[in-house]
Amino acid sequence: MPSFNKILIANRGEIACRVMRTAQALGYRTVAVYSEADSDARHVQLADEAVCIGPAPVAQSYLSIDAIIDAARRTCADAIHPGYGFLSENADFARACEAAAITFIGPTVEAIHLMGSKRLSKLAMLEAGVPCIPGYEGAEQDDATLAREAQRIGYPLMIKASAGGGGRGMRLVEEPDQLLAQLRTARSEAQNAFGSAELILEKAVIEPRHVEIQVFGDQLGNLVYLGERDCSVQRRHQKVIEEAPCPVMTPELRQAMGEAAVKAARTVNYVGAGTVEFLLAASGAFYFLEMNTRLQVEHPVTELVTGQDLVAWQIIVAEGLPLPLEQDEIKQNGHAMEVRLYAEDPAAGFLPQTGQVLRWEPAEVDGIRIDHGLVEGQAVTPFYDPMLAKVIAWGATRDEARRKLARAVEDCVLLGVKGNQRFLSNLLRHPHFAAGEATTAFIGEQFGSDASLSPQPISPAELAIAATLLYQASASANAHQGGLAGWRSAGNAPWRLVLRQGEQKHAVELAVHDAGQQPRLLARVSSTEIAIRLLRADGRWAVVELDGIRRRIAYHQQAQQLWLFGQNGDLELQDVTHEPVGSQGGAGSGTVKAPMDGAIVEVLVSEGERVGKGQLLVVLEAMKMEHPLKAGVDGVIRRVQVTRGDQVKSRQLLVEVEEA
Structure with a gap:
C-alpha cells in the first residue's frame, strides 16, 4: 500500500511542472500552490487542484511555511515535494511537514540542517576525511575576525553565504582593500535570499572545473552515485551549461569522486536525492564545496545519460521502498547537455527583464527535452528568479549533443521579453567549449568580446521584413475598409516608414512592384537595396523571400508594435512614421x-x-x-x-x- 496519494508541489515554474509530470504519470493526484502574481501560470493549469498562498513577494507566499502547510491540509495532500530553491533546503519546513503528518519528499531534518550550512557541513566533511578547500568556517562573523582570517588564508579568496547557493552571497576578493565592501554586499544578498547573513571564507582555486556527483539514498541505508555532471561554464558563480559525463573524467577519477560523495552522504545517513559538489583542479585533485540536499536544476542531464527518472526515485524512496538500482547496475549512455533560458539581456550586462510573454514556441528537435513553466500571455515579474526554461539535449557523442542543443536554443521562439538565446548559442559554438576545455574561467577569459555581450545593430534584412509586415497589415486593414481607403495621390511613389527600436530610429523605403496576395517589394535601408516577397503571414509566422532566398520568421504584431524573432533574439519595433516631431524627448544623462x-x-x-x-x-x-x-x-x-x-x-x- 502506498504511504501517500496526493502530492503538493511547494514551488512554481518549470520545476513544479516537471515534478507534476512524473507524479501524475505514477498515478498520484497533484496540488499546485501559487502567489497572486502566478494565478495564470502553467503549473497552476497542469495541477489537479491549486491554492493561492499569498501576495507576489516570496516571503508572503512561496516562503510561507504556514500557508503551504495549510494548503496541504485543505486539499488533503499527504506528501509535499519542495522542488529546488524556496523551502527545499529549509529544515524548519521539513520539520513542519513532519509535525503535520505530511511526508516530506526529501532528506531528514538533521541532514538538511547540517548540509544546508556551508560552515557546518565543511566541518563535518573535514572530520569525515573528505578533501576540503582551506578556509574559515568559524562562528565569529564580525569584520575584524573575517579580515584576520582572510589574511591567514591569503588572496585571492572566496566569500560565500553559508546558507546559500546559486551564486548569491558569493564574491571573489583579489585584494585586501576589497574585502569590507564585498563582505557588506555578500551579507546583504545572503540575508535577503536565504534569511541568514552567515558567511564562510575559502581560498580561491584558480581555473578549476566544477564537477558534482549525483547521490541517492533510501531509508534502508543504501547509497549510490549516478555519475557526475560538469558545471564549469559559469557566470558570476551561476551555472550556464551543465553536461554529463565530464569531458576530462576517467573511470578511476569517477570512482574516487563517487565514493567521496557517498562518504559525505553517509555521514548524515542521507535519504533521497542529493548532490555533492567538488572543485576539480588540473592536477586531478578535487575538493568538497557543498552538498545540496535537494533535486538540482541540472538533474535532467543525469536522467538522459542514465535513463532514470530521478523524481520517480525521490517518490519511491519517500514511500520507504529500496532504491531501484544497485551501484553496479547504474550505467551511462551517450552524452547530455543543458542550458538555462533566462529573461535577461546579455548585451546590457545581463540585466533581468520583465514584461509579457507574447510568443513562446519551444524548439522541436529530435533528442531535445525542454522543461518550462511558460504560457503565452503570462507576465514575467521582478519577484522571482528570471529562469524561464531549461533546454536539454542528448546525443551519442558530446559533439552531437552540443550541435543539437545549439540548434534547439536558436529555434526556441520567445517574444515580448528579451532572452539569452544568442549568448547561449555562441557559448555552445565556441571552439574552446567545443573542444571540451572550458573551466570556470572560460567566460571571463575566452568570451568577453563575444558579440552577444554588446548591443548589435538591427540588420537591413530585419528592417526590410518588419517594414513589409507593417505594410501588409496596413494594406489588409485598408482593403477591409473599402471605398478609397488606402488611396495615395503619389501613385507608385515608395512607401516611407520610420521604425523605432529602443532609442534609435530607422528609415525604410518600400517600392511596391506587386500589391497582390504575395506582394513583391524593393526595400531600401540607407544605401542597401533588398528585393523582398511576402509569401505568407498568419500572425505567428511569416514566410519571406529575400533576394531569392526563403526564410521563415516568427513575429507578433499589436497595432503599430511589431516583435520579430531575429538573429539576436527578440526585436521590438514601433512604426512611428506619423508620430509628431519632438514627441519622444529622451532623459538627460543626469x-x-x-x-x-x-x-x-x-x-x-x-x-x-x-x-x-x-x-x-x-x-x-x-x-x-x-x-x-x-x-x-x-x-x-x-x-x-x-x-x-x-x-x-x-x-x-x-x-x-x-x-x-
Whole structure:
C-alpha cells in the first residue's frame, strides 16, 4: 500500500511542472500552490487542484511555511515535494511537514540542517576525511575576525553565504582593500535570499572545473552515485551549461569522486536525492564545496545519460521502498547537455527583464527535452528568479549533443521579453567549449568580446521584413475598409516608414512592384537595396523571400508594435512614421531610472549632495539579485524620488543629478 496519494508541489515554474509530470504519470493526484502574481501560470493549469498562498513577494507566499502547510491540509495532500530553491533546503519546513503528518519528499531534518550550512557541513566533511578547500568556517562573523582570517588564508579568496547557493552571497576578493565592501554586499544578498547573513571564507582555486556527483539514498541505508555532471561554464558563480559525463573524467577519477560523495552522504545517513559538489583542479585533485540536499536544476542531464527518472526515485524512496538500482547496475549512455533560458539581456550586462510573454514556441528537435513553466500571455515579474526554461539535449557523442542543443536554443521562439538565446548559442559554438576545455574561467577569459555581450545593430534584412509586415497589415486593414481607403495621390511613389527600436530610429523605403496576395517589394535601408516577397503571414509566422532566398520568421504584431524573432533574439519595433516631431524627448544623462521592476533596498544620497560620476546612488533588488545604480555625471543631487522599500517600475525616474 502506498504511504501517500496526493502530492503538493511547494514551488512554481518549470520545476513544479516537471515534478507534476512524473507524479501524475505514477498515478498520484497533484496540488499546485501559487502567489497572486502566478494565478495564470502553467503549473497552476497542469495541477489537479491549486491554492493561492499569498501576495507576489516570496516571503508572503512561496516562503510561507504556514500557508503551504495549510494548503496541504485543505486539499488533503499527504506528501509535499519542495522542488529546488524556496523551502527545499529549509529544515524548519521539513520539520513542519513532519509535525503535520505530511511526508516530506526529501532528506531528514538533521541532514538538511547540517548540509544546508556551508560552515557546518565543511566541518563535518573535514572530520569525515573528505578533501576540503582551506578556509574559515568559524562562528565569529564580525569584520575584524573575517579580515584576520582572510589574511591567514591569503588572496585571492572566496566569500560565500553559508546558507546559500546559486551564486548569491558569493564574491571573489583579489585584494585586501576589497574585502569590507564585498563582505557588506555578500551579507546583504545572503540575508535577503536565504534569511541568514552567515558567511564562510575559502581560498580561491584558480581555473578549476566544477564537477558534482549525483547521490541517492533510501531509508534502508543504501547509497549510490549516478555519475557526475560538469558545471564549469559559469557566470558570476551561476551555472550556464551543465553536461554529463565530464569531458576530462576517467573511470578511476569517477570512482574516487563517487565514493567521496557517498562518504559525505553517509555521514548524515542521507535519504533521497542529493548532490555533492567538488572543485576539480588540473592536477586531478578535487575538493568538497557543498552538498545540496535537494533535486538540482541540472538533474535532467543525469536522467538522459542514465535513463532514470530521478523524481520517480525521490517518490519511491519517500514511500520507504529500496532504491531501484544497485551501484553496479547504474550505467551511462551517450552524452547530455543543458542550458538555462533566462529573461535577461546579455548585451546590457545581463540585466533581468520583465514584461509579457507574447510568443513562446519551444524548439522541436529530435533528442531535445525542454522543461518550462511558460504560457503565452503570462507576465514575467521582478519577484522571482528570471529562469524561464531549461533546454536539454542528448546525443551519442558530446559533439552531437552540443550541435543539437545549439540548434534547439536558436529555434526556441520567445517574444515580448528579451532572452539569452544568442549568448547561449555562441557559448555552445565556441571552439574552446567545443573542444571540451572550458573551466570556470572560460567566460571571463575566452568570451568577453563575444558579440552577444554588446548591443548589435538591427540588420537591413530585419528592417526590410518588419517594414513589409507593417505594410501588409496596413494594406489588409485598408482593403477591409473599402471605398478609397488606402488611396495615395503619389501613385507608385515608395512607401516611407520610420521604425523605432529602443532609442534609435530607422528609415525604410518600400517600392511596391506587386500589391497582390504575395506582394513583391524593393526595400531600401540607407544605401542597401533588398528585393523582398511576402509569401505568407498568419500572425505567428511569416514566410519571406529575400533576394531569392526563403526564410521563415516568427513575429507578433499589436497595432503599430511589431516583435520579430531575429538573429539576436527578440526585436521590438514601433512604426512611428506619423508620430509628431519632438514627441519622444529622451532623459538627460543626469537622470537615474530603474532598469527593471523591483524594490529599492538602499538610498545612499540625499538632495543637495555633491556626487561624482560612477558614485553609487541607489541599490535596486530584483529577481533575487542586487543591482547598483550609479551617477552618470559629476554634479549635485537635484531630486530623490524614492525611499527604501519602495516598489518601482521599469524606466521609473529615481534620482536626478544636475550636471556640474
